[in-house]
Amino acid sequence: MSTAYILIFKTNINNPEDRRKVAQVLDLEPTIGKWTIDLEDVDRVLRVVAIAPVTDRIIALVNACAYDCVELED
Amino acid sequence: MRYRDENKVLAIREAAIDMVASDGLENFGINRLAKAAGVSPATIYIYYKDKEDLLTSISIEEGVKMTRATLKGFDPNMSFKEGLWVQWQNRAAFSLDNHKSAEFFEQLRNSTYKDKMLETINDEFRKNMGNFVENAIERGEIERMPLEVYWSVAFAPLYSLIRFHNEGKSLGGRKFKFSEKIMKETFDCVLKGLTK
Structure with a gap:
């Protein structure tokens, strides 16, 4: 059984249009199984279910779309 | 790697039921819930993808x-x-x-x-x-x-x-x-x- 990694980030992906832009990148990333953004939360939390602990990779991908992305610590 | 912590899940659920029961849905939010449950917002997001997912699961x-x-x-x-x-x-x-x-x-x-x-x-x-x-x-x-x-x-x-x-x-x-x-x-x- 493969392990799922749940990675949580604070972002400034503010609206559906922003989400569409990052989707073009995140949807193509093979290590990501599922991802969601809570647009209602102040932290616009990006939640990623990945097959590996690819925290830095996700931050880089979101940053490349010109959005902030910081891991939310426990 | 984050492990599922049943005590935290329980604390989140109990706090959510308490908060909605006393204050209704209008002021309900992940950040307020995190404070009430004594966990970080990130912890709540490990278990639920957003407020709606959380309230639906609990219901x-x-x-x-x-x-x-x-x-x-x-x-x-x-x-x-x-x-x-x-x-x-x-x-x-x-x-x-x-x-x-x-x-x-x-x-x-x-x-x-x-x-x-x-x-x-x-x-x-x-x-x-x-x-x-x-x-x-x-x-x-x-x-x-x-x-x-x-x-x-x-x-x-x-x-x-x-x-x-x-x-x-x-x-x-x-x-x-x-x-x-x-x-x-x-x-x-x-x-x-x-x-x-």
Whole structure:
């Protein structure tokens, strides 16, 4: 059984249009199984279910779309 | 790697039920919930993808819990008197033990989560209740009547007593405490009203 990694980030992906832009990148990333953004939360939390602990990779991908992305610590 | 921590899940659930029960849905948010549950917002996001996912999951779990509690020891083939009394006892026990959960449902009842909540009242529950009433009609114990009439007579009086109890007072501010004796007295009146 493969392990799922749940990675949580604070972002400034503010609206559906922003989400569409990052989707073009995140949807193509093979290590990501599922991802969601809570647009209602102040932290616009990006939640990623990945097959590996690819925290830095996700931050880089979101940053490349010109959005902030910081891991939310426990 | 993050492991599922059941204590944290429990703390999140309990705090969410408390918050919605007392303040409603309007001011409910992940950050406030995190503070109340003593966890970080990130922890909540490990288990739920957003507020809606969280409230939906909790409604489903609470709905299943309520359904199971209500059907405990109940058989749709019981005589009307016996079956209805089991229902009263189960419903009273659940409502009194899960005061917050009942208020949580009450808040959801007036929200867009209503449909999801209703879905949790599963087929098994509907079938059991429906068969129980049909059996009683066939045996000539009660008349056929619209569901609303049936529910208003069969169960609403019990929920009035529970509401009085939770508020600590009844009409005109009279002090009130729920008891098996009061429940039985009310039940006997209900039974007289419903049976032929």
